[in-house]
Amino acid sequence: MMTQAQPDDPFVLFSRWLAEAEAGEPHDANAMALATARADGSPSVRMVLLKDVSDEGFVFYTNAESRKGEELTANPQAALLFHWKSLRRQIRIEGRVHPVKGAEADRYFASRGRGSQIGAWASLQSRPLPSREELERRTADFDKDFGGNAVPRPPHWYGWRLVPDAFEFWVDRRDRLHERYTYRRKSGSDEAWTQGMLYP
Ligand SMILES: Cc1cc2nc3c(=O)[nH]c(=O)nc-3n(C[C@H](O)[C@H](O)[C@H](O)COP(=O)(O)O)c2cc1C
Numbered sequence: 644m645m646t647q648a649q650p651d652d653p654f655v656l657f658s659r660w661l662a663e664a665e666a667g668e669p670h671d672a673n674a675m676a677l678a679t680a681r682a683d684g685s686p687s688v689r690m691v692l693l694k695d696v697s698d699e700g701f702v703f704y705t706n707a708e709s710r711k712g713e714e715l716t717a718n719p720q721a722a723l724l725f726h727w728k729s730l731r732r733q734i735r736i737e738g739r740v741h742p743v744k745g746a747e748a749d750r751y752f753a754s755r756g757r758g759s760q761i762g763a764w765a766s767l768q769s770r771p772l773p774s775r776e777e778l779e780r781r782t783a784d785f786d787k788d789f790g791g792n793a794v795p796r797p798p799h800w801y802g803w804r805l806v807p808d809a810f811e812f813w814v815d816r817r818d819r820l821h822e823r824y825t826y827r828r829k830s831g832s833d834e835a836w837t838q839g840m841l842y843p
């Protein structure tokens with residue numbers, strides 16, 4: 644149950660819930676479903692990891708030539724969903740995505756393990772793979788090409804920041820009479836939010 648008065652800033656509540664999830668969830672408390680849609684409106688969804696959050700928004704990294712990357716390029720409207728099963732909480736977030744700056748993506752890419760860096764070159768993410776051997780061959784080839792050198796970030800691998808204009812915080816309650824708290828960005832405002840509740 645939401646026992647404290649709701650903060651005026653949804654990022655404050657988000658950070659509090661994420662910290663509680665990180666203390667309790669055994670794996671990937673930062674995992675979130677990312678929903679995208681083609682320009683014609685047909686949707687798709689998959690999990691990604693939240694790699695940065697600040698007042699500016701929620702950052703994830705992926706291949707821009709993947710299905711999600713192409714959809715985000717054609718239609719930057721997207722939605723995120725966190726569900727922490729053992730906490731019985733859910734957070735919905737909606738907004739627009741913007742690619743992060745090259746230097747920010749470079750910094751994150753440099754922090755990844757070398758195997759994942761090479762994998763980002765080897766994987767033609769979301770395109771048909773003829774055989775597992777083909778992926779292994781591409782991985783070995785890139786590994787050899789880079790030799791002992793640092794692996795640069797592939798130009799098609801970068802982050803997007805979702806800048807939210809709406810949040811919904813959901814808490815499980817008995818008889819399915821859950822609590823739903825909403826925040827909507829006041830038009831033209833960077834910081835002011837209108838709060839409300841929804842029937843469960
Ligand atoms: C818990 C979890 C976290 C994941 N995190 C990422 C991620 O941060 N970036 C990514 O590109 N794929 C991630 N994946 C893989 C994606 O779910 C997905 O399979 C892949 O990105 C291709 O999606 P697309 O074809 O819709 O573009 C993750 C999968 C799981 C289960």
Ligand SMILES: Cc1ncc(COP(=O)(O)O)c(C=O)c1O
Pocket residue numbers: 692704705755759
């Ligand atoms: C294909 C892919 N890319 C990126 C990520 C993001 O995480 P990391 O940068 O920690 O590898 C994941 C996480 O599962 C993933 O599966």
